Amino acid sequence: ELKVEQNPLFLSMQEGKNYTIYCNYSTTSDRLYWYRQDPGKSLESLFVLLSNGAVKQEGRLMASLDTKARLSTLHITAAVHDLSATYFCAVDARGGADGLTFGKGTHLIIQP
Amino acid sequence: DGGITQSPKYLFRKEGQNVTLSCEQNLNHDAMYWYRQDPGQGLRLIYYSQIVNDFQKGDIAEGYSVSREKKESFPLTVTSAQKNPTAFYLCASMGDSGELFFGEGSRLTVL
Numbered sequence: 001e002l003k004v005e006q007n008p009l010f011l012s013m014q015e016g017k018n019y020t021i022y023c024n025y026s027t028t029s030d031r032l033y034w035y036r037q038d039p040g041k042s043l044e045s046l047f048v049l050l051s052n053g054a055v056k057q058e059g060r061l062m063a064s065l066d067t068k069a070r071l072s073t074l075h076i077t078a079a080v081h082d083l084s085a086t087y088f089c090a091v092d093a094r095g096g097a098d099g100l101t102f103g104k105g106t107h108l109i110i111q112p
Numbered sequence: 113d114g115g116i117t118q119s120p121k122y123l124f125r126k127e128g129q130n131v132t133l134s135c136e137q138n139l140n141h142d143a144m145y146w147y148r149q150d151p152g153q154g155l156r157l158i159y160y161s162q163i164v165n166d167f168q169k170g171d172i173a174e175g176y177s178v179s180r181e182k183k184e185s186f187p188l189t190v191t192s193a194q195k196n197p198t199a200f201y202l203c204a205s206m207g208d209s210g211e212l213f214f215g216e217g218s219r220l221t222v223l
Contacts, residue, residue: 097143
């Protein structure tokens with residue numbers, strides 16, 4: 001059974017600081033996705049990582065994938081309050097179009 | 113605009129009732145999915161469909177049913193057999209890169 005583990009599950013940090021969220025998964029996969037969810041809302045796609053060594057950046061967020069270590073990271077640089085949200089990683093390990101397996105999410109609060 | 117439309121956004125159900133959640137997409141995607149989200153939890157896969165007239169059970173299919181008569185539509189019925197149906201339900205379709213595109217969600221509460 002595929003397991004996708006995120007840590008930390010809860011993170012409170014100050015504006016201007018840097019931090020990294022980790023996503024470990026238990027089976028071979030070359031595809032990993034990051035999503036953002038605001039309270040009471042649906043999921044919004046942030047990054048699509050499709051190969052080992054893939055790195056994507058958007059604003060203050062940068063995601064990377066190491067398929068050999070089965071690890072993805074989401075790095076936050078100089079955090080701002082607007083980045084407060086829950087972040088999910090999801091892995092495609094079923095093959096084909098059988099759906100993604102999600103981590104439990106990292107609830108991020110950025111305080112002024 | 114292309115996207116996924118879920119309705120209703122909020123739904124209340126009495127015990128013993130079946131309810132159906134609607135999901136329509138105009139992205140021309142073949143594969144569609146239903147996920148359930150409980151407070152503070154990740155998403156769990158209920159059912160998915162890779163093509164019209166075909167669907168498969170996900171990890172938590174008990175107490176749910178689906179149909180896929182049209183490419184654009186993938187409704188989910190929450191039956192009375194689902195003992196704990198209060199949750200946030202998310203419908204999604206899959207793009208070419210395997211990325212899921214989500215609707216706005218339907219929040220079901222059992223009275």
